[in-house]
Amino acid sequence: MRFIIPLVVFIPFTIFSVFVVADQGLWALVEAHKAGWGLQVFLDLVISATICLTYIVPEARQKGINPWPYVVGTVLLGSISLLAYLLHRAVVERRAAAA
Numbered sequence: 394m395r396f397i398i399p400l401v402v403f404i405p406f407t408i409f410s411v412f413v414v415a416d417q418g419l420w421a422l423v424e425a426h427k428a429g430w431g432l433q434v435f436l437d438l439v440i441s442a443t444i445c446l447t448y449i450v451p452e453a454r455q456k457g458i459n460p461w462p463y464v465v466g467t468v469l470l471g472s473i474s475l476l477a478y479l480l481h482r483a484v485v486e487r488r489a490a491a492a
Contacts, residue, residue: 396483
């Protein structure tokens with residue numbers, strides 16, 4: 394179950410994100426976050442991602458996962474990287490349980 398939920402969200406969200414960037418370009422992202430609700434949503438997501446990383450980095454180290462690709466990925470890709478970490482963690486946990 395820890396693998397299925399992130400996978401079900403990761404695949405369509407990544408496809409959607411690639412489609413939006415291809416259709417509208419990266420500059421549209423900057424324009425959408427300059428003021429008002431766009432800026433509020435952007436700041437909210439930055440705060441949320443930062444909070445997630447404060448939990449993910451120590452957990453990843455404890456599980457033997459290098460956290461830095463996910464930290465950098467979160468800065469560049471946002472939730473896509475956080476979902477990728479959840480998938481990686483589920484694989485590591487499944488392997489540990491099988492051993």
